[in-house]
Each structure stands twice: as structure tokens, then as C-alpha cells.
Amino acid sequence: MKLLERILRYQIITSLCVLTLGAILFYFSVDYLIDREVNKELMRSKAKVSWQMRHISELPVYILQLGDSLQLDQVRYPGQMALVERKLFNEFENEYQPYRQLIFYERVEGIWYRVTISKLLAQRRQLLEAVVMTVTFIVALLLISLLLLNSWLSRRLWRPFYKTLRALDSYQVEKHEILTFSKTHTVEFEQLNQSVTQFTDRLAATYQNLKEFTENASHEIQTPLAVISSKIEGLFQDESLKESQLVALSEISEAANRLARLNQALLLLTKIENRQFLAGTEPINLVPIINRKLRDLEDLIEQRQITVKTEIEPTGPVMHPALAEVLVNNLLTNAIRYNINGGTIDITLAPGRLTVGNTGTPINSDPELLFERFRKEGTHSASLGLGLALAKTICQVNGQTLTYKTDGPLHILTVTW
Amino acid sequence: MKLLLIEDEKALATSIQNYFQRENFVCEWAADYRTAVDKINIYRYDCVLIDLMLPDGDGLDAVRELKRNFPDTGIIIISAKNSLDDRITGLNLGSDDYLTKPFHLSELNARVQAVIRRRSFQGSQQIRFGKIQIDPQEHLVQVDQQEIVLTRKEYDLLVYLIANKNRVLTKESIAEHLWGDDADLMDNFDFIYTHIKNLRKKLMDKGCPDYLKSIYGVGYKFSEQ
CATH class of the missing domain: 3.30.565.10 (Histidine kinase-like ATPase, C-terminal domain)
Known part of the structure; x- marks a missing residue:
């Protein structure tokens, strides 16, 4: 996988995680804020209702906000104040809708009343959705544009790197080549190119040394061998030599021959391994x-x-x-x-x-x-x-x-x- | 015949000189490039043997010098360098042969004679030994005017033996002459014996005396006595 693809992949994964987490967090925080607001409103309504019930026997119609409802029931005993959420049938909309109810008890002239204030939550939900959606959309747009910018920039900025890579790919040491590059504005790539240049420079020198050494060593070995062979051949012509001496000489000559062939074969092997023959393929x-x-x-x-x-x-x-x-x-x-x-x-x-x-x-x-x-x-x-x-x-x-x-x-x- | 040997290794040079002096060749020796160039420009040689690596110069320059001034002189490069480039450069510059060190002196001798033969006039190209007469251009072998049909290897063997007449030739040098690098394929040299036997039989069938002596443990010698 290409480096840019990998970077892009990590960026996308991270962005998606951040986006999801952020959206969830945002949703809950907005939800919490709205929830608190609803509860406060209910408590305010409660205070108003209580005050009205204690001081004025008749409750005015406008005491609550539109869409909210108030219910009074006579009870024998008071209970605990409670805040519940339930679905109630809404006759206007002809469907069940979520309501929050505040149930509390109030005594008016010796009689206990259970007071239930119901507050429609539908608007709140819509608001919540709108807010979260808008913000999420904005963040997503931002991330996508960042990613696009990033990949375009990387492709542009990494161009010198790919150039160096291609040069290294086609590099052949047996050509004694030293790689040089045009200047780039990125410090790292400039360093890389300099290192590659120095490296190939050293490589070319070492390769040349090695090549010369093996050839010279072989030359130095072949010459004494040539002396040995020629001296033995001279001795063969000496008619005063005994048969046993001739046989010994013949064996020395064979060994010297073998050594010479060995030396040549090893030299050839080294040359092939040094890839000296790649130039003329x-x-x-x-x-x-x-x-x-x-x-x-x-x-x-x-x-x-x-x-x-x-x-x-x-x-x-x-x-x-x-x-x-x-x-x-x-x-x-x-x-x-x-x-x-x-x-x-x-x-x-x-x-x-x-x-x-x-x-x-x-x-x-x-x-x-x-x-x-x-x-x-x-x-x-x-x-x-x-x-x-x-x-x-x-x-x-x-x-x-x-x-x-x-x-x-x-x-x-x-x-x- | 006059030879010039350009070689910086004294021990090797002495051996080569001794060898050729026994052939009644005049063999002069130059140990470095400068002496060599001086000698080349003063005297005429039939054949020059050049080592490529000299202490004060490149043997290839000596080849160029010779080719420019004396194109008729035969040139044999003797080098420890077996590198293909040098071999090709040497031959391209006009050297007649290239021999890698170490070599058998008998092989060098055969090559020198071949070069001189090729470069001399038509008449003297014939090889004669006792009753044997060889025309190297036609690959024709005659004993007492009767033609003998030899295989390629037998012919090469005969020319090699005559070139190194009156000398002890090792089986190895014969094997290397005939088969080159493939000589090491032979686990023993019995194989040469087959060729020697066939050649000797073909020669003697035409009334040629047995010139070939076997030297125990070493090889063979081709001589008239």
C-alpha cells in the first residue's frame, strides 16, 4: 500500500471516529441542556399554579404556555412529587406524542389535589435534531475538505521523494554512476538526496576498488604460477634428470596447472558476483x-x-x-x-x-x-x-x-x- | 628469426629466452615499456611478445606503436589478465594472438611459429620435418609425396609436435593445446594416447619412421633420432 494511501486511510479513520464521537457528545449535551430547560419551565409553572391555587380559587386559562395542559384531581392523601415522561394521545395531531409531566400535590381549603402539568416535547426534539444535524454537517464538510487538501498537498510535496525512489530503482552499481538530484525545498528530502548522492559516490569508489583488487590479486598470483610452469618446462628438457625426478616434476607441474585454473575460475566467479558482466548483456x-x-x-x-x-x-x-x-x-x-x-x-x-x-x-x-x-x-x-x-x-x-x-x-x- | 620479449618478470623472461634460444631464435628482452619502445624503433623483429602490465606503461600502447610503424611484425600478447575487454582490445588493435598466463612454453612456441609462418612469404609457409611435409593453408599432410588423411585433432597434434620437436612435451600441455579449457574434463591423459597411437599408425603406414618417443611419467618427444 502506498504511503499516501496509508496516511489517508488513518486520516479518514480518525476523522470518522472524531466525527461520530463529537456528534454523540454534542447530541447528549444539547439534549441535557434542553432537558434542564424543560424541567425549569415545569418548575416555574408549578410555582405559578401553586400560588394561584392558594390565593385565587379560580385558575386563569393562560396560566400555562400553549400546548401544555393542566389537570387537577381530588385525592385523599398527598403523594411524592414526581417528574415523569409518557406518551399521551394528542387530539390535534391525532397521534401519541411524548410529554413530560410534573405531578405534585396541593392542599386548598383542606382538600388535597393532585396537580399534573403536561408539557409537549415534540418541538424540543425537532430543535435538537436541527441543531445536531447542522453542526454535524458543518464538521463533516470541514473534515472532507481537509482530507482532500491533505492528499493533494502530499502528492505534490512527495514528488521529489518519488523521483529519488525511481532513480534508486534503476541504479546499477556496475555503471559507476553517482546519483545527483535537483534541489528540493523540503529539508528531509534534501537530506535524503544528499545521503543518496554520498552513498552512491562511496559505493562507486568501493566497487571500483574491489574490482581492481580482485583483478590485481589474480594477476599477482598468475605471474608466479607462470614462472613455476616455465621453470618446470625448462627442467623437463634436461636430459640428465632421472625418471623419478621427471615424475615428481610432472606432478608439480600438474599441481601448478590446477592452481592456475582454480585461480582463473575463482576470479571469474568473483567478477560475475560483482556484476561486472551486466553492462554488455x-x-x-x-x-x-x-x-x-x-x-x-x-x-x-x-x-x-x-x-x-x-x-x-x-x-x-x-x-x-x-x-x-x-x-x-x-x-x-x-x-x-x-x-x-x-x-x-x-x-x-x-x-x-x-x-x-x-x-x-x-x-x-x-x-x-x-x-x-x-x-x-x-x-x-x-x-x-x-x-x-x-x-x-x-x-x-x-x-x-x-x-x-x-x-x-x-x-x-x-x-x- | 628474431624475437622481442617485453616482460617485467625476470624469472619468467629468462625461461622464455632460454627456451627460444634452443630453437635458434634470437630472443631479446625488454623489462619495461621505455626500453621496449626504444628497441622496437631501432631493430626489426619477426615477432614481439608483449606483457600488458608493465611497470611504466600499458602494453597495449606498445601494440599500437608497433602497428603504426611496423605492421608486418607479428604480435602475441601474453597477459595475466584474462579480462575479456583486454583480449578484445588487444586483438582489435591488430595483435595476432592472446595467451593468458600461466602458459606452457611449448604452447607459446607453437603460437610464435604459427604467427611467423602466417606472416612470411608463400614459399616458406611449408612445414617440413624428416619425411613429413605439411601445407598449413590447405591442411595437407604428405609423407614422401603421399597424402595422409588426418582428423582435425590429429593434424593439430602433428603440427604441435613438429613445432616443439626435440623437446619433452608434457601430456598436459598436449591436452591443453588440443582441448583448451576442456582439458580438465579428462580424468587421466589416456585419451591423448588414443590420438597419439592413431597418428603414429597413420604416419608409419606411409613409411614414415617412428619419430615419437614416449617419456615415462611425463609425456612425449618428437625427434629424428
Whole structure:
């Protein structure tokens, strides 16, 4: 939910609560005031009636207000004074209407009278309703206009914020971009923009440092390795060396080679993780890459009597061409390395999907571990254990997914985009 | 043949120099950019080997300099940087090849010979070794004027062996030459043996002496003795 919508929602809820509560409170207070007024009037009427009854035997007609009525009944004993509310039949209106009655007792010349003064409440109710309605309407109008003003203002004031948000959204660190913004008049947004600018500035510098460091470190490692390899190769030409020495040298050479390959693979992995390849992405057609790779590997495929079944149509994901090469290469070499002699490889390339399935011995460990670095199934000593980790990283960085499943004897790796 | 090696790592430079001197190449060495540029502008070389990261300059500038003044000189970049950009820039500038450190000296040797062969005149492009004659343009192999049909890998293997004649070649360097990065797919190097065996048989069937010696635990050696 958008911030503005949330703010608006809270504002509306609060306004409604305040409005309801206010209206109720207002209703009761007005009601109370009017009630008190009615009672006072009744008491005034009582005083008048009592005075008249005591001093003048005849009661004048106009003693009470219009619509009120007075009733005198002879009683034997006086009772308590009472104030009651009841509905009485009004002959003019021909309906029952609420009245308030004040009942009291008065003794005139030794005889007790029960005096009942009835006061019509209808007008009072109408007044009450009118007052409450008017006030409520005014308050509601005020609240609605406030809300509208608020949402319009927020939308206008938050515009720089959304601009910053959009800029951050499309920010790519590998472009070494530093985000800058035009000045806004809101202090908070100005601060935010300044922070973002400083932050991206630092980020670009750190990213550049990291990139340089990994490349330099790799360079520094490759050079001594090159020295080792070249010296060993020189030694091989020395005819005075004994067989056992040659074998030892050969083993050193193998180890140095392996180290070099490892270093290169790790450097590539780091570069991919640093998203250094995002800059040159383009839609790739995987067909020529797959065909070229299969041609390169045809000796190995023949030697192990592997049958390759392909079902490919020209399509492919959006990624850096070099990474597409690495991805295809790693999937295919993986399918050959862990295959059995006389096995099969199924390659399916369809829109949105590349599937490479190969026969092989069942995997005992958790399939997800296959994608971890330096994870090797069995004793394939020539493998660096980085192939699938590389493939997985390439997919992650480019927004594709790489999944593993088994289907009978087949191990199937699927790239989807 | 005259080579110039531009490389700041002394130990590596000595190995490379020794290796090429045994091939009867004159191999001069420049340890920094300034010496390199001086040498380039004074002497003529058949092929220049350039390291991209030099203490006082960028090897790519040396490539530009060479291309401008001596477009006929072969150029091979040897760099520890495997970054795609450098490789593409280097090749676009007109270098003939790009080799990533560490490399096998035998591989470097084969590439240098290929570059020189490509750049020299038509007649001398033929590769000869004993009874074997190869026309690299036609991919044609003959023994005593009889043509031999070789597979692509067998042909590459033969050219590589002749380029590094009289030298001990490790199985790894052969595997890497033939299969590149896929060489690590082979759990053992028996696989090379199949190709070696087939090649040797095809050559000997046409009356070629067995030039190929196997060196126990290490690899092979191609020589006339």
C-alpha cells in the first residue's frame, strides 16, 4: 500500500471516529441542556399554579404556555412529587406524542389535589435534531475538505521523494554512476538526496576498488604460477634428470596447472558476483554456442560412447555473450564428466528454457549441495568443483533460475528465463 | 628469426629466452615499456611478445606503436589478465594472438611459429620435418609425396609436435593445446594416447619412421633420432 494511501486511510479513520464521537457528545449535551430547560419551565409553572391555587380559587386559562395542559384531581392523601415522561394521545395531531409531566400535590381549603402539568416535547426534539444535524454537517464538510487538501498537498510535496525512489530503482552499481538530484525545498528530502548522492559516490569508489583488487590479486598470483610452469618446462628438457625426478616434476607441474585454473575460475566467479558482466548483456541465440561446444567436445563424447540427443530451436536468454559461453560450456562438460560410458545426453532448447539431462550414477547427497563451491560427487580429481557454482551464479546474476531434478536414470539441469 | 620479449618478470623472461634460444631464435628482452619502445624503433623483429602490465606503461600502447610503424611484425600478447575487454582490445588493435598466463612454453612456441609462418612469404609457409611435409593453408599432410588423411585433432597434434620437436612435451600441455579449457574434463591423459597411437599408425603406414618417443611419467618427444 502506498504511503499516501496509508496516511489517508488513518486520516479518514480518525476523522470518522472524531466525527461520530463529537456528534454523540454534542447530541447528549444539547439534549441535557434542553432537558434542564424543560424541567425549569415545569418548575416555574408549578410555582405559578401553586400560588394561584392558594390565593385565587379560580385558575386563569393562560396560566400555562400553549400546548401544555393542566389537570387537577381530588385525592385523599398527598403523594411524592414526581417528574415523569409518557406518551399521551394528542387530539390535534391525532397521534401519541411524548410529554413530560410534573405531578405534585396541593392542599386548598383542606382538600388535597393532585396537580399534573403536561408539557409537549415534540418541538424540543425537532430543535435538537436541527441543531445536531447542522453542526454535524458543518464538521463533516470541514473534515472532507481537509482530507482532500491533505492528499493533494502530499502528492505534490512527495514528488521529489518519488523521483529519488525511481532513480534508486534503476541504479546499477556496475555503471559507476553517482546519483545527483535537483534541489528540493523540503529539508528531509534534501537530506535524503544528499545521503543518496554520498552513498552512491562511496559505493562507486568501493566497487571500483574491489574490482581492481580482485583483478590485481589474480594477476599477482598468475605471474608466479607462470614462472613455476616455465621453470618446470625448462627442467623437463634436461636430459640428465632421472625418471623419478621427471615424475615428481610432472606432478608439480600438474599441481601448478590446477592452481592456475582454480585461480582463473575463482576470479571469474568473483567478477560475475560483482556484476561486472551486466553492462554488455544482449539477447543471445544459444544454438550456435551449443553446436560449437558439441563439436569441440565430440572426441570426448565419442570416446565415452555417449549418445547426444538435441531438440533445439533458435532462442536464448538475455546475458553477456561470454557468460552464455561459460554457462553452456559448464552445463555440457558437467553432463559429460558425470556421465557413464555408453550413456546419453538430452539437450532441449525451447523459448524460456534450456534443459540438459544426462545419465549417471545416483547422487547420494542433497541435490542443492551440487551448486556449492568445491562440491564434488565422487572422485573426479580433475574437476575443480566450481562448474555448477559458476553456472548457478551466472543464472542468479542475470535473473535466470537453475534447478536440478532427477527423472529415472537422468540428472536434469534446467535453466529458465 | 628474431624475437622481442617485453616482460617485467625476470624469472619468467629468462625461461622464455632460454627456451627460444634452443630453437635458434634470437630472443631479446625488454623489462619495461621505455626500453621496449626504444628497441622496437631501432631493430626489426619477426615477432614481439608483449606483457600488458608493465611497470611504466600499458602494453597495449606498445601494440599500437608497433602497428603504426611496423605492421608486418607479428604480435602475441601474453597477459595475466584474462579480462575479456583486454583480449578484445588487444586483438582489435591488430595483435595476432592472446595467451593468458600461466602458459606452457611449448604452447607459446607453437603460437610464435604459427604467427611467423602466417606472416612470411608463400614459399616458406611449408612445414617440413624428416619425411613429413605439411601445407598449413590447405591442411595437407604428405609423407614422401603421399597424402595422409588426418582428423582435425590429429593434424593439430602433428603440427604441435613438429613445432616443439626435440623437446619433452608434457601430456598436459598436449591436452591443453588440443582441448583448451576442456582439458580438465579428462580424468587421466589416456585419451591423448588414443590420438597419439592413431597418428603414429597413420604416419608409419606411409613409411614414415617412428619419430615419437614416449617419456615415462611425463609425456612425449618428437625427434629424428
